[in-house]
Amino acid sequence: MNKILIIGGPGTGKTVLSIFLKELYSFPVYHLDDIEFKDNWKKKNKLIVKQKILSVLKNENWIIEGNHLENLDYILRDADFVIFLDFNVFSQLSGIFKRFFSNFNQCIKNIKNCKEKISFSFFIKTILFNIKKKPKIIKKVMKYSSYRLFFLVNRNQVNEWIETLKSK
Numbered sequence: 170m171n172k173i174l175i176i177g178g179p180g181t182g183k184t185v186l187s188i189f190l191k192e193l194y195s196f197p198v199y200h201l202d203d204i205e206f207k208d209n210w211k212k213k214n215k216l217i218v219k220q221k222i223l224s225v226l227k228n229e230n231w232i233i234e235g236n237h238l239e240n241l242d243y244i245l246r247d248a249d250f251v252i253f254l255d256f257n258v259f260s261q262l263s264g265i266f267k268r269f270f271s272n273f274n275q276c277i278k279n280i281k282n283c284k285e286k287i288s289f290s291f292f293i294k295t296i297l298f299n300i301k302k303k304p305k306i307i308k309k310v311m312k313y314s315s316y317r318l319f320f321l322v323n324r325n326q327v328n329e330w331i332e333t334l335k336s337k
Contacts (some may be wrong), residue, residue, distance in 0.1 A: 170192070170249045170317075172226075175234040176241075176306060177254025178298040179291070180264025181329060186252065189331060192230050199237025215239065236298075238305055244274050245313045252319045253310065256305075260323060262294050315327040 173190060175183045182202060191198045204221050207213050222240045225231055226247045233244055245251070256264070269287050294302075310318065320328050 170247045171196075172229045173232045173250045173252065174244055174248040174253065174316075175232065175252045176236050176310075177252075178236065178256060178258075178261045178303065180261040180266075180268060181255060181256045181294045182264060182324065183236075186327065186331075187232050187234040188252070194230070194332060195233075196230040196232050197228065197233065198232045201233065201237045205235075205237055219243075220287065236306065236308070238302070239278035241306065241309050242312075245309060246315070248316045250317050250319075252321065253261060253306075254327065255322050256324075257319050258299055258321075259295055261298065262292075265291075265295060 173196070175187055175190075177183050187198045187200070190196065204225075205218055221241055222243055225233065226243060234246075265287060316337060319330070323329060
């Protein structure tokens with residue numbers, strides 16, 4: 170387990186899990202939001218994003234977290250371990266509201282001026298994630314077979330899995 174991809178809907182705990190795995194394995198973590206966005210949630214140039222991702226993939230060890238479809242194929246080709254946080258919409262909404270209130274008015278991750286917020290469009294994207302985006306992600310995930318694939322469907326499963334890793 171040297172190249173780990175964590176995918177899942179908004180509010181599923183991808184960032185939290187990536188930080189835990191970073192502490193456990195001492196691998197660098199790359200957040201797709203950091204790679205994809207610049208100040209104030211403006212998207213970066215697609216070619217620059219692709220180049221950055223391809224550069225990251227050259228590393229011997231990495232943890233990448235996010236759910237951006239555009240460059241997912243590149244990441245999946247290189248990953249040797251994929252964790253899909255496949256939570257229901259209520260768990261996702263609970264996660265984003267918890268994150269919003271615990272990080273209220275703070276910049277998130279490493280993106281300047283990108284304060285934690287819940288916009289109407291983000292709320293709708295979260296509600297529709299399992300209907301619209303998840304099938305596309307699963308189709309891409311199933312296209313490759315060079316990695317171990319873990320589907321974790323709720324926070325209890327994630328916590329139990331973390332406990333097994335800690336005990337090893």
